[in-house]
Amino acid sequence: GEDVEQSLFLSVREGDSSVINCTYTDSSSTYLYWYKQEPGAGLQLLTYIFSNMDMKQDQRLTVLLNKKDKHLSLRIADTQTGDSAIYFCAETSENTGFQKLVFGTGTRLLVSP
């Protein structure tokens, strides 16, 4: 079945760039998402990319997709302390009729001043 994996923890200094990585296993047409979860809050959709794209940029966020390696990354430029949160990679695919999101474990990003 589908599986999504992420590293658990990333620590950066304010003003640096953060890169959060994710790998997935699905081979069919896929949408890949990044969600942000702040303490005690729900899942906020940040951005997404379809598997026929290589890159998507949205203000400080850049998503890169390496289809061959099934590797997705989220780059946050000029990281701020308010970016501290858990970031989830998730996918839906043609295999499941795009009906369910499969989530990674989440990467906890800590931004220090």
Next chain:
Amino acid sequence: EPEVTQTPSHQVTQMGQEVILRCVPISNHLYFYWYRQILGQKVEFLVSFYNNEISEKSEIFDDQFSVERPDGSNFTLKIRSTKLEDSAMYFCASSERENGEQYFGPGTRLTVT
């Protein structure tokens, strides 16, 4: 900006009791979902719902679970006889179209004692 809302934010119940978790999806959305996140684990898909029918469900979604859209705005998840292992954060999500991005509510924390 339209958002998904969920009530209550926290529900405490005794084992064996029935609970109903409520969600109000975004008003023009047609696809509705429930997910859960047991503490320290991945967010897991439970069920998807469209046109007053379940379109997909996971192995977790057994006979103890049911979903309903009782009116034009609410979407509910019922657990008939709660178990200790049902303790989790339950998230509702909605999307405008079948392969559309899913927007999540803030979650209901269910504690079964």
